[in-house]
Amino acid sequence: MSLLSIKSLSKNFGGLQALNEISLEVQEGSVHGLMGANGAGKTTLFSIIAGNQRASSGSILFAGHPIDGLRPDQVCRRGISRTFQIVRPFAGLSVRENVEIAILYGREAPPKVSEAAALAQEILTDIGLDASADQPAGSLTLSGRKRLEVARALGTEPRLLMLDEVMAGLTPVEVTDMIVSLRRVKESHGLTILIIEHVMSALTDMSDTITVLHHGEKIAQGTPQQIADNAAVQEAYFGVAEPLEVSA
Amino acid sequence: MTKASMTHTPIPAIAATLIGAILIVSLSIFMGSYWTVVALNLFMWIALTQSWSLFSGMTGYISLGHVVAYGIGAYLVATTFKIIPLWLSIPLGGLAAGVFALIVAIPVLRVRGPYFVILTFGLAELVKFILLYTETTFGKSSRLLFGAPKTETLLYWVAALAVVATLITYFVGRSRFGKGLAAVREDETAAETVGVPVTRLKVLAFAASAVIPGMVGGLMTMRSTYFDVLQVFNPTISFSIVTMAIIGGAGDARGPILGALFMLGLAELLWSTAPQLYFILLGLFLIGFVLFAPNGMIGLIKRRKRSSAGVAS
Numbered sequence A: 001m002s003l004l005s006i007k008s009l010s011k012n013f014g015g016l017q018a019l020n021e022i023s024l025e026v027q028e029g030s031v032h033g034l035m036g037a038n039g040a041g042k043t044t045l046f047s048i049i050a051g052n053q054r055a056s057s058g059s060i061l062f063a064g065h066p067i068d069g070l071r072p073d074q075v076c077r078r079g080i081s082r083t084f085q086i087v088r089p090f091a092g093l094s095v096r097e098n099v100e101i102a103i104l105y106g107r108e109a110p111p112k113v114s115e116a117a118a119l120a121q122e123i124l125t126d127i128g129l130d131a132s133a134d135q136p137a138g139s140l141t142l143s144g145r146k147r148l149e150v151a152r153a154l155g156t157e158p159r160l161l162m163l164d165e166v167m168a169g170l171t172p173v174e175v176t177d178m179i180v181s182l183r184r185v186k187e188s189h190g191l192t193i194l195i196i197e198h199v200m201s202a203l204t205d206m207s208d209t210i211t212v213l214h215h216g217e218k219i220a221q222g223t224p225q226q227i228a229d230n231a232a233v234q235e236a237y238f239g240v241a242e243p244l245e246v247s248a
Numbered sequence B: 001m002t003k004a005s006m007t008h009t010p011i012p013a014i015a016a017t018l019i020g021a022i023l024i025v026s027l028s029i030f031m032g033s034y035w036t037v038v039a040l041n042l043f044m045w046i047a048l049t050q051s052w053s054l055f056s057g058m059t060g061y062i063s064l065g066h067v068v069a070y071g072i073g074a075y076l077v078a079t080t081f082k083i084i085p086l087w088l089s090i091p092l093g094g095l096a097a098g099v100f101a102l103i104v105a106i107p108v109l110r111v112r113g114p115y116f117v118i119l120t121f122g123l124a125e126l127v128k129f130i131l132l133y134t135e136t137t138f139g140k141s142s143r144l145l146f147g148a149p150k151t152e153t154l155l156y157w158v159a160a161l162a163v164v165a166t167l168i169t170y171f172v173g174r175s176r177f178g179k180g181l182a183a184v185r186e187d188e189t190a191a192e193t194v195g196v197p198v199t200r201l202k203v204l205a206f207a208a209s210a211v212i213p214g215m216v217g218g219l220m221t222m223r224s225t226y227f228d229v230l231q232v233f234n235p236t237i238s239f240s241i242v243t244m245a246i247i248g249g250a251g252d253a254r255g256p257i258l259g260a261l262f263m264l265g266l267a268e269l270l271w272s273t274a275p276q277l278y279f280i281l282l283g284l285f286l287i288g289f290v291l292f293a294p295n296g297m298i299g300l301i302k303r304r305k306r307s308s309a310g311v312a313s
């Protein structure tokens, strides 16, 4: 069953066509990868789904209900949560408070204020940030901030988690850690994940299906192996048709 | 998970606030009429700054127009004096201020930063001149108010409002609402993306922060025996509120109290002997705090506590 269903979505910024008639189905329980060169329109797609930006045309169904036109806070309470590629922590608040706010506001049935701290701590433990819980979020390293983006998104108890380059700028060891954490929370929370990643090995490792965007157009979709063998993708990425290396 | 939650019991804070207020009220009345007036002013500024901090301290939207609430309350009470009893007109003054804030909130809260500061200031001036025009057109450039309550009576009421405003700031800071406002202050886009209904929270806080100032305005206009638009809509009132909040520190219920105590203390020391020096020092302190201690006196105290507890920040 598809949890998220996008139909003919377009977005233009003035003369620039950032997304052109994109259609996409994200299956419940799957990890769906999004790839594409810089400026392909990946982040724009996230922003529109999350309600941060309006589409120029097209429709979005989530769990069978239309969500286009809803405010971001409403989309969030419906069960969609995104992270920001350029991280946006509540820098002056503690790491735990960042997650508490997501817990108190992002859920359809929020817990009591007195319970939020303990729930936040659990999520921070899951994502490997528990030691920094009392630190101001602004004092975290890049890797910490990326983790906080994920922890805060998890706080809202999403059905669909949208991750925008949460591994960019991390060391290989940190990338491995992140993949392990993501796999764990996906299982324990029963998540569906839509993930943008430039780290190819991470993307092919995690994804069941990959969609490729190029200049706002959807040029391919398939399993990681199919995408690696796809001539159009080679063309778009390297200008030559040569198979990509895929780690099995 | 030893210090996971900061949910200490609120009883000591409530007790301290009540006992402090009762002590100051009784002591000042005991010491005579001069000190009664000083205490009245102190509680007035605490009530005003505390209410301001409920919105501006929590959200980071610096309002330079809070005198409007004060003025509207004063205007309602003065125009209905001897027609409506005070126990009714004063809450109505607060309500009118709150409703006015609610109406202007949506357009005003669309802008942030310096634009918001200037807009609120401009709006306050606009309301002042509209009322001034109305009053002079009807030949009422000032109204005499005979038979107002005694200073002691006003002191009880204003002190009660200061206590209520302090407790509201204190409890909101610990509540879900307060955490939502903090998220708004930090990053509105991130806040709404994790589910915070940003606009609703801002509008509610803005309207709520006008109610007590409206009531304070109503009570304080009873202090002077006449009502004058230019006096109750004086922008200096807004400036003083912001100054006290900056010096004391907003975003913590103790900040406005410290700020009001500090400014009134300075005024007591210098106002009658060297008023120029008072303003020079006030300006210097303001600059000093903005540059070196943006979280005010309360921020300095917290920092000291933290470092003496040996916790790296």
Ligand SMILES: Nc1ncnc2c1ncn2[C@@H]1O[C@H](COP(=O)(O)OP(=O)(O)OP(=O)(O)O)[C@@H](O)[C@H]1O
Pocket: A013, A016, A018, A036, A037, A038, A039, A040, A041, A042, A043, A044, A045, A085
């Ligand atoms: N708010 C905006 N106003 C105008 N143009 C925009 C805006 N946001 C994005 N764009 C443009 O739309 C295009 C798609 O941008 P987007 O950020 O979605 O790309 P992306 O695939 O996420 O790229 P990257 O891999 O660099 O993150 C780019 O050309 C970008 O410059």
Ligand SMILES: [Mg+2]
Pocket: A042, A043, A044, A085
């Ligand atoms: Mg992007």
